[in-house]
Amino acid sequence: MKHSLKLIALSAYLLVLSACTTINIDQVRLKDTVELIEGDAMVVLGRHQTAEIQTEGSLVACIGGRLQRGTQNVRIIPEPEFVDAFYPWFEARTAPLHPEKLRKVLDNPLVAEKIDAMNIRYFVWVEGSTERTNSSGSMTCSIGPGGGGCFGFGTWEDTSDYETTIWDLKTFDEVGRVSTEAVGTSYMPAFVIPIPLLAQVQGDACQGMGKQLVRFFAKDPNALKVNQ
Amino acid sequence: MLDRVQLFGVSRRLLMLMASLAVLSGCANNVIVKADIPTPLVEKLPITGTMVYTERFKNYVYLEAEKKRRSLKSLDIAAAQISLFDRVFGSLMTLVGVEEPNKDLTIEPEILDFQYSAPGETKLKQYEVWIKYRLKLSNQDNQKLADWTIKGYGKTPTGLLTSASSAFNSAATVALRDVGAQLSLRFAKQRTIKQLLAGDTPQVISEPEVEPEPEPEVEPTPKPTLDSAQAVEPAVTGAGESTADEPDTVEPNADEVNDET
Numbered sequence: 001m002k003h004s005l006k007l008i009a010l011s012a013y014l015l016v017l018s019a020c021t022t023i024n025i026d027q028v029r030l031k032d033t034v035e036l037i038e039g040d041a042m043v044v045l046g047r048h049q050t051a052e053i054q055t056e057g058s059l060v061a062c063i064g065g066r067l068q069r070g071t072q073n074v075r076i077i078p079e080p081e082f083v084d085a086f087y088p089w090f091e092a093r094t095a096p097l098h099p100e101k102l103r104k105v106l107d108n109p110l111v112a113e114k115i116d117a118m119n120i121r122y123f124v125w126v127e128g129s130t131e132r133t134n135s136s137g138s139m140t141c142s143i144g145p146g147g148g149g150c151f152g153f154g155t156w157e158d159t160s161d162y163e164t165t166i167w168d169l170k171t172f173d174e175v176g177r178v179s180t181e182a183v184g185t186s187y188m189p190a191f192v193i194p195i196p197l198l199a200q201v202q203g204d205a206c207q208g209m210g211k212q213l214v215r216f217f218a219k220d221p222n223a224l225k226v227n228q
Numbered sequence: 229m230l231d232r233v234q235l236f237g238v239s240r241r242l243l244m245l246m247a248s249l250a251v252l253s254g255c256a257n258n259v260i261v262k263a264d265i266p267t268p269l270v271e272k273l274p275i276t277g278t279m280v281y282t283e284r285f286k287n288y289v290y291l292e293a294e295k296k297r298r299s300l301k302s303l304d305i306a307a308a309q310i311s312l313f314d315r316v317f318g319s320l321m322t323l324v325g326v327e328e329p330n331k332d333l334t335i336e337p338e339i340l341d342f343q344y345s346a347p348g349e350t351k352l353k354q355y356e357v358w359i360k361y362r363l364k365l366s367n368q369d370n371q372k373l374a375d376w377t378i379k380g381y382g383k384t385p386t387g388l389l390t391s392a393s394s395a396f397n398s399a400a401t402v403a404l405r406d407v408g409a410q411l412s413l414r415f416a417k418q419r420t421i422k423q424l425l426a427g428d429t430p431q432v433i434s435e436p437e438v439e440p441e442p443e444p445e446v447e448p449t450p451k452p453t454l455d456s457a458q459a460v461e462p463a464v465t466g467a468g469e470s471t472a473d474e475p476d477t478v479e480p481n482a483d484e485v486n487d488e489t
Contacts, residue, residue, distance in 0.1 A: 054354065054385055087266040088409030092402070093381075110269050 019197040021184035021204040025212050028177040031168075036217055040121040041075040042067065043082045047127040048092040055126050059162070059206055063126060066210025071217065077118065085118075086111060103172045121169055124213065128162030130202045133183075139190050150190035157185045160205035164213065178212045180205050257301045259393050263308040263401040268319045268412040275321040275424055277333035279313055286310065290342045299346035299392060305339075305359075308404055313337055316408045320415050329368065332424050336364045340377070344399070346392065355392070356383045357399040361407060365420055371432040374420045380407035 036042075044064040046055030060079050068076040083090050089105050096102040102123070106112045139152030160182040168175045184199025290303040317323060317335060324331050341360040347353050358381050365374040382402025384395050415421055423430040 054383065056385065084266040086269055087405070088268050088270075088412045091405055091409040093406060094409050094413060108269075108271075110271060114269065 019184070019186055019199045021182050021199045021201050023180060023182040023204055023208045025208045026177075026179045027212055027216060029175075029216070030173075030177075031175045034166075034168075034175055034217055035170075036074060036121060038073040039119055041077055041119045042122045042124060043077040043079070043120055044124045044126060045079050045082065045090065045095070047095075047125060049095065049097070053127065053129075055128060055162075056130065056202065059130075059202055060126050062203070062206035063124070063164070063210050063213065066206065067124075067213055067217075070210065070214030074217075075119070077120070086114065099167045099172045099174055102167065102169070106169075115169065122175075122217075123167040123169065125165045125167070126162060126209075127165070128160070128180075130158055130160040130205070133157050133159040137188075139188065139194065141190075141194075149192040150194050151192075152190050154188040154190075155185060157183065158199065158201040159183050160201050162205055162209060164209060166213075166216070176216055178209055178216065180209045180212075182208065257393070258304070259300065259302070259396045259400075260304040261308040261397055261400040261404075263312065263397075263404050265312050265315055265401075265405055265408050267315055268408065270319055270412050272319060273321050273416060273421070273425060275333065275421070276324050276328070276331045277317065277321045277335055278324050278326050278328065278331055279317060280326065280334055280336040281310055281313075282336065282338070285337060285339060288339050290344075299348060300344060300396060303342070303344070303396060303400065305342070305400060305404075308400070309337070309339070312404045312408050316411050320412065331368055333373070333420075334366045334368070334370070336366070338362045338364065344396070346396075354383045354385045355395040355399040356381070357396065357403040358382075359400075359403050359407065367430065367432065373430045373432060374418065375433075376418070378407055378410055380404060380410075382406060 044060055044067065046057060046060040047053050048055060057079065064076045064078060068074075088094055089108075089111055096105055106115060135154070135156035137152065137154035139150055139154050141150040142148055160180065163177060163179040165174055166176045166178075167173070182201050182205040184201035184204065186199045187197040188194050189197075286306055288304075288306045288309070290300075290305065292298050292301050313335075314323070321333070326334075338361065339359065340362050341358075343358045345356045347355065350356075358379065360377065360379045363376040363378065364372065365376070366372050380403040382399045382405070384398035384402060416425070420430045
């Protein structure tokens with residue numbers, strides 16, 4: 001009995017080790033220097049323009065949080081606050097898809113005035129999603145008056161594919177891109193009680209992109225201090 | 229006696245478990261939409277108008293007519309849509325009372341169609357809501373100036389521990405925001421409004437010339453997700469991206485706000 005318990009514990013430990021995520025991050029820098037001065041603000045926005053393109057709000061908020069923690073004296077405006085403040089210009093179907101279109105939006109004096117008042121210098125657009133790409137295994141659960149339990153084994157793979165595009169509002173051009181692909185496999189063995197061994201694919205993608213974005217802005221000598 | 233209590237205890241737990249599972253499943257039953265649409269950041273035009281809401285509009289509740297079990301039994305959108313139109317048109321022009329004699333416009337919205345889909349009914353893991361409105365514009369002599377049709381589309385992804393009611397509320401809110409966004413950005417580009425802004429008397433439409441909209445059909449089946457997606461695809465270029473010199477009758481985003489004159 002002791003032997004079996006040890007074996008189960010060992011198997012679970014091995015599975016915890018294997019529930020991990022592989023991440024690839026690419027960065028394209030389109031400008032040598034990225035100017036960002038104290039008091040500037042940035043906004044991180046998700047793309048939602050079609051039924052298929054549905055960037056998760058939780059990921060956008062997570063990247064914004066990472067940028068806020070990784071920088072000093074720069075305000076990261078949360079997406080819901082920005083979208084409400086500038087309604088109806090940045091809704092799912094009205095948001096500009098190119099920097100040139102953003103320039104047209106800013107031709108509206110009310111919008112331009114508000115952007116100035118909020119000191120917004122950069123837009124960080126996030127596009128992509130996390131999808132289930134593979135799954136296998138089976139599990140049976142039953143419940144009765146004497147109790148219940150599950151038996152079996154399930155495994156699935158999630159893939160995150162995101163691209164962030166950074167626009168400079170001073171020059172109305174794209175200054176950089178950070179793309180991330182993360183793949184993780186989760187496991188769920190069940191021997192009476194299911195034990196989920198989850199790969200935090202989206203969370204890891206956010207962490208990777210957040211770090212890279214902090215580095216992106218910190219490369220400039222006048223820019224941010226990185227708290228890492 | 230003890231056995232009975234224990235048995236009852238087990239049953240109660242089971243019932244609670246089943247109730248929790250039911251909450252987490254895709255059944256929303258009766259939903260009352262609570263949408264707080266922000267005030268549009270747009271310039272107020274020198275136009276006065278009034279909003280007229282019919283009793284049908286003021287009490288509109290979508291009732292699921294299909295016999296087979298669907299995710300929703302009813303969705304009450306009445307208060308949310310009135311709040312939307314009041315806020316949007318209150319930002320675009322000066323709203324006055326119905327009895328005010330010297331007003332430029334009377335706007336009467338009407339809901340033509342409402343459709344939805346839930347994750348269990350489509351391949352996508354999201355709740356979708358699709359609403360179609362007709363706005364009848366008339367002058368102070370109650371002569372028709374224009375008929376606009378406008379469609380709003382909203383979706384919200386499924387989330388762990390997110391109830392179906394909350395998801396439908398979010399999707400309907402996004403759809404209403406979509407309607408408000410299109411109205412806000414396209415209002416000044418419509419022919420009737422251009423004529424008013426130019427100081428001209430807007431052209432009156434005689435009833436026979438108006439191409440009547442088809443009667444709203446109560447679709448027994450959900451609008452397929454693919455269709456919903458296609459319905460919004462042409463608008464990807466966005467109302468915010470159109471330029472001021474676009475002709476209002478040949479808009480690339482076709483169905484959004486059509487001046488059917």
